[in-house]
Amino acid sequence: MADEVLDVKGLNCPLPILRAKKKLNSMEQNATLEILATDPGAVADFEAFCRTTGNTLVESREDGDVFAFVIQRTG
Amino acid sequence: MSGDQNAKTMSIIVTKGALDQAYPPFILATTAAAMGLNVTMFFTFYGLTLLKKDLNLKVTTLGNAAMEMPMMGGHMAMPNILAAIPGAGALTTAMMKDLIKKNGVASIEELRELAVEADVNIIACQMTLDLFDYKREDLIEGPELGGAATYIEVATKSDINLFI
Numbered sequence: 218m219a220d221e222v223l224d225v226k227g228l229n230c231p232l233p234i235l236r237a238k239k240k241l242n243s244m245e246q247n248a249t250l251e252i253l254a255t256d257p258g259a260v261a262d263f264e265a266f267c268r269t270t271g272n273t274l275v276e277s278r279e280d281g282d283v284f285a286f287v288i289q290r291t292g
Numbered sequence: 293m294s295g296d297q298n299a300k301t302m303s304i305i306v307t308k309g310a311l312d313q314a315y316p317p318f319i320l321a322t323t324a325a326a327m328g329l330n331v332t333m334f335f336t337f338y339g340l341t342l343l344k345k346d347l348n349l350k351v352t353t354l355g356n357a358a359m360e361m362p363m364m365g366g367h368m369a370m371p372n373i374l375a376a377i378p379g380a381g382a383l384t385t386a387m388m389k390d391l392i393k394k395n396g397v398a399s400i401e402e403l404r405e406l407a408v409e410a411d412v413n414i415i416a417c418q419m420t421l422d423l424f425d426y427k428r429e430d431l432i433e434g435p436e437l438g439g440a441a442t443y444i445e446v447a448t449k450s451d452i453n454l455f456i
Contacts, residue, residue, distance in 0.1 A: 231319045232397075234323055256396075
């Protein structure tokens with residue numbers, strides 16, 4: 218279970234990334250954030266976001282129409 | 293700015309002010325800022341209108357041959373002869389705003405606010421201000437005024453420089 222959950226379902230690029238970044242900023246180092254999105258572009262974007270910022274993409278999965286990502290704040 | 297001297301940097305020259313053309317610079321600037329880059333946006337010519345306090349952005353199909361609006365399961369292109377009819381611009385603007393809302397795309401006002409919040413460095417072109425007779429108080433709070441040299445100084449130090 219992630220420490221926090223962020224629901225960005227229905228939002229399109231770049232809002233899922235921007236909301237996630239804002240949320241991560243408010244969290245402790247090494248805490249985990251689960252993000253729920255419906256934007257298919259978010260799959261590649263969260264990978265790129267994590268590679269660039271040094272945060273860790275712990276999990277990326279698809280539950281029906283919803284894409285779920287778990288990011289650990291390591292950046 | 294993130295204040296990190298080692299952070300990557302990006303600059304964008306924003307020259308266009310139509311609703312659709314306002315998206316790429318604001319999306320890229322806010323995303324780059326979220327990814328830890330120090331970002332500068334230089335607003336010049338029609339791009340400067342994107343810094344006005346009150347935005348009333350429009351889109352036109354006139355001269356935009358590639359524009360196709362999704363409609364009734366298909367796509368509607370609009371030849372120039374139709375696009376030039378009075379009201380055609382208002383119609384496509386309304387359609388575009390509807391699409392933006394339906395698809396969960398942020399408004400330009402929202403993206404602009406997010407850019408300011410993320411400490412994107414905003415430069416308003418002084419020459420454009422003079423040329424089109426705008427006043428500083430017509431623009432939002434925050435942008436510094438500057439010219440080509442101000443931008444070039446930023447660009448020489450930037451990892452990424454875009455012209456949009």
